[in-house]
Amino acid sequence: MTHDGTPPLPPPPPLSDQWALFLDVDGTLAAFADQPDGVSVASPVVDRLDELSRMLDGALALVSGRRIETLDALFAPHRFAAAGLHGLQRRRAGEEPPPPAAPPAALEAIKAQAAALLRERYPDALLEDKGEAIALHWRLMPEAAADLQAFAMQALTRLPDYHLQPGDHVVELRPARGDKGEAIAAFLDELPFLGRRPVFVGDDLTDEHGFEVVNARGGISVLVGDRAGSAAEHRLPGIDAVYAWLGAGA
Structure with missing residues (x-):
């Protein structure tokens, strides 16, 4: 068992x-x-x-x-x-x-904000730019998990037709389709x-x-x-x- x-x-x-x-x-x-x-x-x-x-x-x-x-x-x-x-x-x-599909304008602003957050507070976390999607990784900085998940949740309110895709030490903002x-x-x-x-x-x-x-x-x-x-x-x-x-x- x-x-x-x-x-x-x-x-x-x-x-x-x-x-x-x-x-x-x-x-x-x-x-x-x-x-x-x-x-x-x-x-x-x-x-x-x-x-x-x-x-x-x-x-x-x-x-x-x-x-x-x-x-x-x-x-x-x-x-x-x-x-x-x-x-x-x-x-x-x-x-x-x-x-690649063109990402919404709001996503480009969110990418810049995420990059600033990581640079200022979580330098060992990672922003992965996938074009029409972004992923926030915290494998090297597990203490960033809660804040990065909260950031992604807040960003989702500005992205109609997007959703959150959780993964192993990562959360992704991606189109819902x-x-x-x-x-x-x-x-x-x-x-x-x-x-x-x-x-x-x-x-x-x-x-x-x-x-x-x-x-x-x-x-x-x-x-x-x-x-x-x-x-x-x-x-x-x-x-x-x-x-x-x-x-x-x-």
Whole structure:
């Protein structure tokens, strides 16, 4: 039994060439770093994903909070099908990323205010500018969490059609449209994903929408780590277990 008295989740079944495989990145394929641009993915893992994509006839996609342009740099030279910004961006394998949407004027003012707050009070926290979204990270300064969350809540009152996306030592202000589940559903409605059993592997709160969509379609949802309250029906204990399951040497 787990610490909350529920039965432990089983590991996912072995890989199948009949699947449509969706993979989160940070916390799933890449270890967290002190700063987002410090993350990397080992070459053997990248090459194994390319092998799996070919085994699945292209039915493999990255589903991340990062921009697709950043994913292409992380997984170069391969350009996998991808959903970025938690589903705000989506593109098929090999295509160019969609052009970024223009952020509202209020968001630009909020970015400047957030930068000033961090500079004056929380120099080890980080503002990540994603264009139409921003993320406030406090991994290196956990004492900033409450104030940065409060700042984001107040900023949200000035951004119609935006919402807060909490994560691991981060809160993000992003447009309310789209999420990882909607992105996965859109992929499943088109080739090469159409007609395949969906499988989604992720670790964070942002992945829950994806787990719900995959479960509703008779797929396999896989939580990385031991976070409580997840909709996932399978579990892998950490990134090394994900690599082993994928058959990727790190």
